[in-house]
Amino acid sequence: KQEVTQIPAALSVPEGENLVLNCSFTDSAIYNLQWFRQDPGKGLTSLLLIQSSQREQTSGRLNASLDKSSGRSTLYIAASQPGDSATYLCAVTPGNSGYALNFGKGTSLLVTP
């Protein structure tokens, strides 16, 4: 059974810092890995998708990397802003299903002015 773990569970940083969120998964047989953002009481916003054959994806101040063999992904946020405060979730699409996302519990990020 695919297990997804996110570290740290919570993080507080001052505005302007660069930060890294970590995601690990137990089974390297995945189709892709997706990073999402969730604001309190809201749904999920897709940030980045990395296909299993890719090493990284970038969107603006966000960069996500994938090391499938070691079962790890990182989300790098440059020059953090208070508006980045949210919960960040990573999810993998297992290779044995191709459709159901397996999520971690998320990292709750607070960026203080």
Next chain:
Amino acid sequence: DAGVTQSPTHLIKTRGQHVTLRCSPISGHKSVSWYQQVLGQGPQFIFQYYEKEERGRGNFPDRFSARQFPNYSSELNVNALLLGDSALYLCASSLGQVGRVDQPQHFGDGTRLSIL
């Protein structure tokens, strides 16, 4: 373009009742998935439908059922509600083409279900 829309946004029920949640996917998306998210946890997969057929089911009891309509919208039904069914129910849509690994899932804002 409209994103994934879910209705209602909030719902309060009592134990033993049943509930129907609705989801409209992004235009052109043929796949709809349902997830349950309890407070402090990541979403858990319930169902996926593609072209009106059930493609997969998560580890949920038979009290949970779903269907997809010809216009690709979907309903999630839950019977005999329990206190533990209180959660945020999320719907996601995607193009859903088999074997494609570059198609992200897009989520709606969810339905907050509270069981008293």
